[in-house]
Amino acid sequence: MKKLYLIVSVLLLPSLAILAFGDNIEFIGSYDNLSEAYDVDVIWPYAYVCEYLCSSGLVILDISDPEIPIFVSSYVTPGRTHDIDVENGYAYLADDTGLHIIDVSIPEDPVYVSQYDTYGRAFGVFVYGDHVIVACGSQGLLIFDVSDPSVPDLIGSCYIPFCASGVYVAGNVAYIAAHDFTLYTVDISILSNPTILAVIDTPGYARRGVYLIGNYAFVPDWGAGLQIIDIADPSNPILEGNYNTSGHSLNVYVKDFAYLTDCGSGIHILNIDDPSDPILLASYNTPGTARGIDVVADFIFVADVSSLQILKLITTSIDDHSEGLPDKILISQNYPNPFNSSTIIQYSLPDEAYVTINIYDLLGQNIVTLVSKKQTAGLYQVTWNADNVPSGIYIYSIKAGEYYQTQKCILLK
Secondary structure, three states: OOOOOOOEEEEEEEEEEEEEEEEEEEEEEEOOOOOOOOEEEEOOOOEEEEEEEOOEEEEEOOOOOOOOOOOEEEEEOOOOOEEEEEOOOOEEEEEOOEEEEOOOOOOOOOOEEEEEHHHHHHHOEEOOOEEEEEEOOOOOOEEEOOOOOOOOOEEEEEEOOEEEEEEEEOOEEEOOOOOOOEEEEOOOOOOOEEEEEEEOOOOOOOOOOOEEOOOEEEEEEEOOOOEEEEEEOOOOOOOEEEEOOOOOOOEEEEEEEEEEEEEOEEEEEEEEEOOOOOOOEEEEEEOOOOOEEEEEOEEEEEEOOEEEEEEEOOOOEOOOOOOOOOOOOOEEEEEEOOOOOOOEEEEOOOOOOEEEEEEEEOOEEEEEEEEEEEEEEEEEEEEEEEOOOOOOEEEEEEEEOOOOEEEEEEEEE
């Protein structure tokens, strides 16, 4: 088993506990029969891997047992596939030849639905309601109406100089990673007429990804590492911080931490509590070349050229005994996660509020209400006993006054 560099410090995180980091990334399993894995999107219990070779395209793996991923099916696209986004039973692929839509509602039998030739290499794809936003190299940003996936309709475009390569959408703004100036912000409030709001230059050039959390955009900047950009005002993005790796940063996933892939040194997990000063918490050198990444609960899925690597982030919870009341409402990632039968959810209240905590399945059906009462300010925890619930991904939510937040958890029996 590979080991992580020892980190001796501790960090106060939104999980309402101090997490001690040490040997906390462990190898769980891998699927080693891929040709050139470039990206991965996980919709439990399946991993959808796109491959960069022309003889490949989409590979679907059953990861219900993460220790032993199992091949389910594949679908060959005509060109090299760079990016994938799976939503509502469809896989949207960014391919050298354009946008490809595959019906994966039956993972064992993926079915071609449609394609749109973009006349340029499609590098990034992002599903946005009934629309798909594509970052298409020489063509820039392309907006498709896919309310009928069998007939994708190009309804808007915006030229991005020199190779649009990655895309993320939040609200009415698309964030485009590009080779020359790294990040463009584009107003898409009028989908038929997207317009550039601003551009920010960084030391490197983005080859692939961009990810947003709150008021920050995280952009892997190839040889210049990870750039963290304040986009509170999308018309005036400001470089806030950066983290340099020893190789070439390619992709990033952000939740409580930033999970960064680097083509030369595997994955890096960063504390981003202070975006101006990201701190390395852990790193893990994968056997191949780390490219795409997705994180579900504590599992880390890495598209690593010839394999899909499945890792797990292990944290040790230590009660926070600091004096005083919490200063904001927070709900933690449940612990343990994944879990068998029961798990603990912690949350904090800065003021008295009527609190409701519900568990939902992925269809939005309410499985159980764990809390429904007025509570005073303080730190709380509640246990969900899921003895009579089948394995799967569930959503838990907290509502306190006007505040509402959700988290995912995984039940594995």
